[in-house]
Amino acid sequence: MPRLYHYVGPADVATSAGTGPGRPLPPAGPLPADGPLPPPGPLVAGEIFTYVVSPAGILLLAPRNSEHVACAGGAPVLAAGEISFRHDDGWHVDQVTNQSTGYCPEPSCWPAVAAALDAAGIRHDDAFTAEFTFRRCPACAAVNLVKEDVFLCDLCGADLPPGWNVG
Incomplete structure (x- = not known):
C-alpha cells in the first residue's frame, strides 16, 4: 500500500497558495503524437512543472512557481x-x-509516479533523475534535506532518524 503524504509546510503557504488544483495529464482523449500537450497550457519541451500524484493516481501539473499544496x-x-x-x-x-x-x-x-506516467501514456526511465531525502529533527522540529547521507540537523546539529518522520 503506497504512503499518502499530507502537507507539512507552513500554514500560511497553504492558505495563500491559491485555489488549485493542478491540471490532470493527460487531458480527456488521447495524447497528440506530436505538438504541445494541453495542460497546464501548452506543454513545452524542457519546461519544468510542479507535479503531484493524486490519491487516485492521476498526475496533476501546475506551473513551476506554483506550490505543491x-x-x-x-x-x-x-x-x-x-x-x-x-x-x-x-x-x-x-x-x-x-x-x-x-x-x-x-x-x-517512485512507483506512484511511474504508474501515473504509464496511465498518461508518457514514457519514462525507471527511477527519479534526482532523489531527495527529508527528515524532521526530533530536537528542534526543523525539516531537513539530507545531503550525502549525512543525517544531521542543519539547524541544531542533532542526529536525524534513518526512517521517514516528516508527516
Missing part, C-alpha cells in the same frame, strides 16, 4: 516534485524529482 488542491498526495518533458518520437519524461518541501515525499514514492 495548490497543485494538489490542499489534498494529500502519493508523490510530489518537479518534472520536465522532451519530445522526439513521442512524449518522454526528461527529468523528474521528488523535490517538494511541502509534502517531503520519500524516494520510495
Whole structure:
C-alpha cells in the first residue's frame, strides 16, 4: 500500500497558495503524437512543472512557481516534485524529482509516479533523475534535506532518524 503524504509546510503557504488544483495529464482523449500537450497550457519541451500524484493516481501539473499544496488542491498526495518533458518520437519524461518541501515525499514514492506516467501514456526511465531525502529533527522540529547521507540537523546539529518522520 503506497504512503499518502499530507502537507507539512507552513500554514500560511497553504492558505495563500491559491485555489488549485493542478491540471490532470493527460487531458480527456488521447495524447497528440506530436505538438504541445494541453495542460497546464501548452506543454513545452524542457519546461519544468510542479507535479503531484493524486490519491487516485492521476498526475496533476501546475506551473513551476506554483506550490505543491495548490497543485494538489490542499489534498494529500502519493508523490510530489518537479518534472520536465522532451519530445522526439513521442512524449518522454526528461527529468523528474521528488523535490517538494511541502509534502517531503520519500524516494520510495517512485512507483506512484511511474504508474501515473504509464496511465498518461508518457514514457519514462525507471527511477527519479534526482532523489531527495527529508527528515524532521526530533530536537528542534526543523525539516531537513539530507545531503550525502549525512543525517544531521542543519539547524541544531542533532542526529536525524534513518526512517521517514516528516508527516
